[in-house]
Amino acid sequence: MATPGDTFPTVTELLLARAEDVNPGLIYEDIRWTWAHHVQESANRAALLNELRRPGPFHVGVLLDNVPEFSFLLGGAALAGAVLVGLNTSRRGEALVSDIRRTDCQIVLTDSRYVELLQGLDIGARVLDIDSAAWHVTSFRHTHSPLDPVPATPDDLLMLLFTSGTEGEPVPVRCTHAKIAGPGRILADRYGLGAGDTAYVSMPMFHSNAVMAGWATGLAAGAAIALRRRFSASAFVDDIRRLRATYATYLGKPLSYILSTPPREDDADNPLRVMFGNEGTRHDIAAFADRFACQVHDAYGSTEGGIVLERPPGLPAEAIGRLGADLAVLDPATGVPCPPAVHDEHGRLTNEADAVGELVNTRGTGLFAGYYGDTEADADRLRDGLFWSGDLAYRDQDGHCYYAGRTAELLRVDGEPLAAAPVERILQRHPDLAEVAVYAVPDPRAGDQVMAALVLREDLEFDAAEFAAFLTGQADLAPRQVPRFVRVTTRLPRTATYKVLKRTLTAQHWRTPDQVWWRPGDDLRFEPLTPASDPIRLDWGARSVRR
Numbered sequence: 015m016a017t018p019g020d021t022f023p024t025v026t027e028l029l030l031a032r033a034e035d036v037n038p039g040l041i042y043e044d045i046r047w048t049w050a051h052h053v054q055e056s057a058n059r060a061a062l063l064n065e066l067r068r069p070g071p072f073h074v075g076v077l078l079d080n081v082p083e084f085s086f087l088l089g090g091a092a093l094a095g096a097v098l099v100g101l102n103t104s105r106r107g108e109a110l111v112s113d114i115r116r117t118d119c120q121i122v123l124t125d126s127r128y129v130e131l132l133q134g135l136d137i138g139a140r141v142l143d144i145d146s147a148a149w150h151v152t153s154f155r156h157t158h159s160p161l162d163p164v165p166a167t168p169d170d171l172l173m174l175l176f177t178s179g180t181e182g183e184p185v186p187v188r189c190t191h192a193k194i195a196g197p198g199r200i201l202a203d204r205y206g207l208g209a210g211d212t213a214y215v216s217m218p219m220f221h222s223n224a225v226m227a228g229w230a231t232g233l234a235a236g237a238a239i240a241l242r243r244r245f246s247a248s249a250f251v252d253d254i255r256r257l258r259a260t261y262a263t264y265l266g267k268p269l270s271y272i273l274s275t276p277p278r279e280d281d282a283d284n285p286l287r288v289m290f291g292n293e294g295t296r297h298d299i300a301a302f303a304d305r306f307a308c309q310v311h312d313a314y315g316s317t318e319g320g321i322v323l324e325r326p327p328g329l330p331a332e333a334i335g336r337l338g339a340d341l342a343v344l345d346p347a348t349g350v351p352c353p354p355a356v357h358d359e360h361g362r363l364t365n366e367a368d369a370v371g372e373l374v375n376t377r378g379t380g381l382f383a384g385y386y387g388d389t390e391a392d393a394d395r396l397r398d399g400l401f402w403s404g405d406l407a408y409r410d411q412d413g414h415c416y417y418a419g420r421t422a423e424l425l426r427v428d429g430e431p432l433a434a435a436p437v438e439r440i441l442q443r444h445p446d447l448a449e450v451a452v453y454a455v456p457d458p459r460a461g462d463q464v465m466a467a468l469v470l471r472e473d474l475e476f477d478a479a480e481f482a483a484f485l486t487g488q489a490d491l492a493p494r495q496v497p498r499f500v501r502v503t504t505r506l507p508r509t510a511t512y513k514v515l516k517r518t519l520t521a522q523h524w525r526t527p528d529q530v531w532w533r534p535g536d537d538l539r540f541e542p543l544t545p546a547s548d549p550i551r552l553d554w555g556a557r558s559v560r561r
Contacts, residue, residue: 021168022168022191022192022195022196022199023168023191023195023196023199023234024092024166024167024168024170024191024192024195025088025089025092025166025172025191025194025195025230025233026092026093026163026164026166026191027166027195028195028198028199028230028233028234029053029056029089029092029093029163029233030053030161030163031236032049032050032052032053032233032236033049033050033053033161034050035048035049035050035053035209035236036048036049036050037049037209037236037238038212038238039051039052039053039238039239040052040082040085040238040239040241041212041238041239041240041241041257042081042082042240042241045082046238047082049236052085052086052089053089053161054158054161055086055089055090056086056088056089056090056092056093057090057093057159057160057161057162058086058090058153058156058157058158058159059086059087059089059090059091059093059094059153059156060089060090060091060093060094060096060159060162060163061094061156061159062090062152062153062155062156063087063090063091063094063096063121064094065152065156066120066121066140066142067096067120068120070118070120071097071118071120072094072095072096072097072120073096073097073099073117073118073119073120073174074087074091074096074097074098074099074119074120074121074122074123075099075101075114075117075119075121075122075123075139076098076099076100076101076122076123076124076220077101077103077110077122077123077124077128077131077132078103078123078124078125078128078144078219079103079127079218079219079243079244080215080216080218080219080224080241080242080243080244081125081241081243082241083123083125083144084219084241085219085229085239085241087123088173088219088225088229091172091173092163092166092172092191093161093162093163093164094163094164095164095166095170097171097172097173097174098172098173098174099113099114099117099119099173099174099186100173100174100175100176100219100220100221100225101113101114101122101220102176102184102218102220102510103128103218103220103510104509104510106131107135109183110131110132110135110137111135111136111137112183113176113184113186114137114138114139115137115138116186116386116387117174117186117386117387118387119137119138119139120139120140121139121140121141121142122137122139122140122141122142123142123144124141124142124143124144125143125144125145126143126145126146129141129143166191167191168190168191168192168195168196169190169191169192169383170190170191171188171189171190171383172189172190172191172194173189173194173225174186174187174188174189174386175187175189175220175221175222175225175317176220176317177316177317177318178221178317178509178511178513179509180420180509180513180514180515180516180517181420181422181517182517185385185388185391186385186386186387186388187222187317187318187319187382187383187384187385187386188383188384188385188386189222189225189226189319189383190381190383192381193226193319193381193383194225194226194230195230195233195234196381197226197227197230197231198226198227198229198230198231198232198233198234198235199230199234201227201231201234201290202231202232202234202235202237203234205261205287205288205290207231207232207235207237207260207261208235208236208237209235209236209237210237211235211237211238211260211261212232212237212238212239212240212257212258212259212260212261213228213229213231213232213235213237213238213239213240213259213260213261213262213263214228214240214242214253214254214257214259214261214262214263215228215229215232215239215240215241215242215262215263216242216244216245216246216250216253216262216263216268217245217263217264217265217268217291217511218244218245218510218511219241220510221265221317221510221511222316222317222319223263223264223265223291223292223511224263227263227290227291228262228263231261232261237260237261238257240253240257240259245268247268247271247272247274247275248275250272250275251272251275251278251281251284251306254284254285254286255284255285258285259285259286260285260286260287260288261286261287261288261290262286262288262289262290263289263290263291264289264290264291264294265291265292265293265511265512266291266292266293266294266511266512266513267293267449267508267512268291268512269289269291269294269295269298269299269302269310270295270298270448270449272302273298273301273302273305274448274471274472277305281305281306281307282305282306282307284306284307284308286306286308287308287309288308288309288310288311289302289303289306289308289309289310289311290310290311290313291311291312291313292312292313292314292315293312293513294310294312295442296331296332296439296442297442299312311324311325312325313325313335314334314335314415314417316403316405318382318395318401318403319380319381319382320375320379320380320381320382320395320401320403321341321373321374321375321380321401321403322380323335323336323341323415329414330410330414332416332439333410333414333415333416334407334415334416334417335414335415336412336413336414336415337409337413337414337415339377340375340376340377340378341373341374341375341376341415342373342374342376343369343370343371343372343373343374343407343408343409343415344371344372344374344376344400344402345371345372346371346372346402346421349398351371352368352369352370352371352408352409353365353368353369354369354408354409354410354411355369355408355409355410355416356369357490360489360490361489361490362489362490362491362492363408363436363492366408366430366431366432366433367430367431369408369409370406370407370408370418370424370431370433371406371407371408372402372403372404372405372406372407372421373403373405373406373407373415374400374401374402374403375400375401375403376400378399378400378401379396379401380401382395382396382401384396404420404421404422405417405418405419405420405421406418406419406420406421406423406424406433406435408433416435416436417435418433418434418435418436419433419434419435422517423453423454423516425453425454425461425462425464426454426461426462427457427461427462427463427464427494428461428494429460429461430494432462432464432494432495434452434453434516435452436495437452437464437466437491437495437497438450438451438452440488440490440491440495441466441468441497443488444481444484445471446470446471446474447468447469447470447471448469448470448471448472449468449469449506450466450467450468450469451466451467451506451514451516451519452464452465452466452497453465453466453467453516453519453520454520455498455499455520455523455524455554456523456554457554458554463498463499464494464495464496464497464498464499465497465498465499465500465501465519465523465524466497466499466500466501467501467503467506467519468500468501468502468503469503469504469505469506470502476500476502476529476531478500478531478540478541479540481500481540482538482539482540485538486538493536496533496538497533498532498533499523499524499530499531499532499533499543499549500530500531500532500540501519501524501526501528501529501530502528502529502530502531503526503528504528506519507519524543524549529542530542530543531543532547532549534547534548
């Protein structure tokens, strides 16, 4: 999305451009503010934050759902020169303490829903409840504050947003004005959004998707931003109609959750034009576009922002984009470009060990401004002047790029590396499966075995023989990709931003109350795992799982 030489505005500049705009700017439930009112509220928050400021980093933690105060505080931080820290509302105890302390928050702003989470914790910051009388009195003193912004440049820090934490503890990412305003401007221009549009923001605003693709896009376009406190699949269509929303964002599974709601005859009768996000499955993207008569644009991206890949029309169905001059798939050990993928007559990848590498920005860091206070994490991402994404991928002869999973998810089966994502894509073809996760479990000899966790569509039961027949019919499924174990569950463990926690699945392996099936031999026949089965009887899981 960003290339060298791009120039982006600051969030401050985008706000100042709306200072006299009387068009709708913010919608929350039944309350509406014009953009002029929103900018004034932001100026009021800037004055309030300056009053609360103490010596040290001007960092303000926000532990809130998608409520109006979050939007006003984000604008206020831009005007005051403060840094807003998005705190994950699903974190608890020492994990939450760690997030607050490592980001040097002077203040943590929360509400009555979450304030009790902070009671008794040594967070090293002042806590203010925005639902309290004290907050309302303090806020009232700053009503009608002058619009006097601190000068800002595109490279100035504006937010700290945490990674999802699928591989370990979340890490705070430095988000500059350019990193927030830039994508907003690009998306607003790309989709022709303007004052007559409404951007529906239901993904959590402590995540980059909601801030950059949702909030900043509405601001850059001068469109109304409609905040939903928390995402609700059952309320989605009604919200879109009631708010006249023309643009919305998603992050992975919400597409599937919305599709799982009972269909209506008039689903296509809605104002939504564009649904933008990432990590949607091929099936869900097509089904959503068809059911709701809108465009679904799925892009590859991350909180770090070092690489963005678009999926233009005409791309192969499973490709995540086309590699340009500044992107490459490199061998993580040698830094040498990986050769294109070679497939046999059945579509099986025959040179996986050579073709799968790490997706790298070869021209620099993109919009990645580093992690906050974590030089080790910086060193892992920035090597030899290149941005290493941590994502595995391979390319075909035409330069189309295919996602193969995270580097930490790479399995080693029969002495060779095996990527999880291609196996997941094959399993997702099964019409009865709503969700799939493929991950490593111990092999009693050496390396890993393949395990798959399956979530069936509503009211369906797992048929082991039918599933084996389905696998047999997938010509591009190599023998070593066939799952040794299959876990049938009602839900996959996920982060607050809907990413699957595979490290949790790997740690549990077959030690779960869920039904587990396995293949004792090389033939494609599954049987229930019981206390008498070898994996349990011989305690295969006693060997530490490779990380």
